[in-house]
Amino acid sequence: MEASLKAKSAFGVLLLEWFGKNGRCFPWREKKDPYQILIAEIMLQRTKADQVVPVYLDFMREFPTIDDLKAASVKQIKRYFATLGLLWRADRIKQMAEDISERFNGKIPSDRDQLLSIPSVGDYMADAVLAFAYGKDVAVVDSNVCRVIGRVFGLDWKKEARRKPVFRNIPSKLLPQGKARKFNWAIIDLASVVCLPREPLCLKCPLRIICEFAKETHGPPTSGARALISSGKRSKVILR
Numbered sequence: 001m002e003a004s005l006k007a008k009s010a011f012g013v014l015l016l017e018w019f020g021k022n023g024r025c026f027p028w029r030e031k032k033d034p035y036q037i038l039i040a041e042i043m044l045q046r047t048k049a050d051q052v053v054p055v056y057l058d059f060m061r062e063f064p065t066i067d068d069l070k071a072a073s074v075k076q077i078k079r080y081f082a083t084l085g086l087l088w089r090a091d092r093i094k095q096m097a098e099d100i101s102e103r104f105n106g107k108i109p110s111d112r113d114q115l116l117s118i119p120s121v122g123d124y125m126a127d128a129v130l131a132f133a134y135g136k137d138v139a140v141v142d143s144n145v146c147r148v149i150g151r152v153f154g155l156d157w158k159k160e161a162r163r164k165p166v167f168r169n170i171p172s173k174l175l176p177q178g179k180a181r182k183f184n185w186a187i188i189d190l191a192s193v194v195c196l197p198r199e200p201l202c203l204k205c206p207l208r209i210i211c212e213f214a215k216e217t218h219g220p221p222t223s224g225a226r227a228l229i230s231s232g233k234r235s236k237v238i239l240r
């Protein structure tokens with residue numbers, strides 16, 4: 001795997017170049033407030049980002065801080081989650097706000113274990129807060145990210161991939177230092193608009209020259225592409 005990772009260490013460069021031209025804009029990406037990031041991530045679970053945008057904006061107008069949310073009734077919160085078709089999230093959000101207020105004095109922690117101790121905060125949400133709000137060099141991995149990593153590296157991404165350490169280790173090693181926000185957004189966006197679950201658009205993909213799946217379906221990279229892969233842009237990375 002180490003050799004494979006070295007051969008694909010252009011991953012970050014190619015991905016960030018693509019994101020610079022094709023990255024999507026969302027209101028939660030304009031902020032570094034951990035509360036706003038947390039709410040956005042809760043709303044985004046199993047819901048399309050475009051659907052979330054108007055609900056998120058209205059929600060933030062009504063509950064701009066965690067104290068406002070703590071003071072709200074579950075019924076008030078439910079109005080927003082009913083729009084997204086996921087009422088059960090309202091109770092969870094209320095519990096979360098109370099817990100953060102009581103145990104962390106209303107401040108969302110920047111420590112992973114503390115984040116994971118908050119009701120309903122799992123690995124993905126904790127890592128999203130660390131990367132997007134606190135700018136820590138952390139890979140944010142969900143099943144969509146696993147699909148991209150699995151295809152590029154020739155790994156089986158379909159069976160419980162999120163639970164396999166390799167799917168977290170690879171993006172963690174490839175993440176360019178200090179660029180966690182853009183790097184993670186770039187994989188998320190690529191998975192949403194190019195590396196689609198059923199029919200990936202490999203011919204439009206910046207990673208096609210290093211991707212195992214593309215090599216199998218469209219043939220090996222051209223000599224020009226091979227030159228790019230072996231260019232000095234790469235960083236040395238070791239995967240354990």
Ligand code: SF4
Pocket residue numbers: 148151152194195196200201202203205206207208209211212213214
């Ligand atoms: S080349 Fe195709 S399979 Fe590989 S990451 Fe891009 S879209 Fe996905």
